[in-house]
Amino acid sequence: AQTVTQSQPEMSVQEAETVTLSCTYDTSESDYYLFWYKQPPSRQMILVIRQEAYKQQNATENRFSVNFQKAAKSFSLKISDSQLGDAAMYFCAYRAQGGSEKLVFGKGTKLTVNP
């Protein structure tokens, strides 16, 4: 069974600084998807960024980028120029290839942004 591990229960960063959240996963599949979701206190789970395993290029969305290391099964999220609104729980998630497979989530990392 696939598993996702987030080893940092909590992280903090100063406003305007950069922070990296770690995620590792375990799978025997070669094709799959990886996601980072953000969940603010309002509980709405919002997609931050996604990565297709067959793509070597790391995904980037504005201030958010990933470091995808397929051989190491590592998928970290880098947030640049951190803003107060970035404070939230961040969940790493894995999904097997297929049209509608379920997401397997890690336990999350609580990010605090200090002014």
Add this chain to the structure above:
Amino acid sequence: EAGVVQSPRYKIIEKKQPVAFWCNPISGHNTLYWYRQNLGQGPELLIRYENEEAVDDSQLPKDRFSAERLKGVDSTLKIQPAELGDSAVYLCASSLELWGETQYFGPGTRLLVL
């Protein structure tokens, strides 16, 4: 475009009472998911629908949980009777049944069983 809608947002009940949650997915999304998120944990899948068919309900506690998705649109998740351990956030998500499509989540229903 409207997102995934869930109701109610909060529900407090006593144990052994029944409770139901409702979800309206994004228009055109034929796949619907119910996840349960316990405190301090990531969400875990309870059931997945493709149109009206439940294609993965292996994690649904069938002795007390039931779900339906009539006409392949709205869905209802029911618990009867509720137990103290059912206190959690129940999240609904939807996606297109296409290769690689993203799942979009609703705001969730926070259930507290006393």
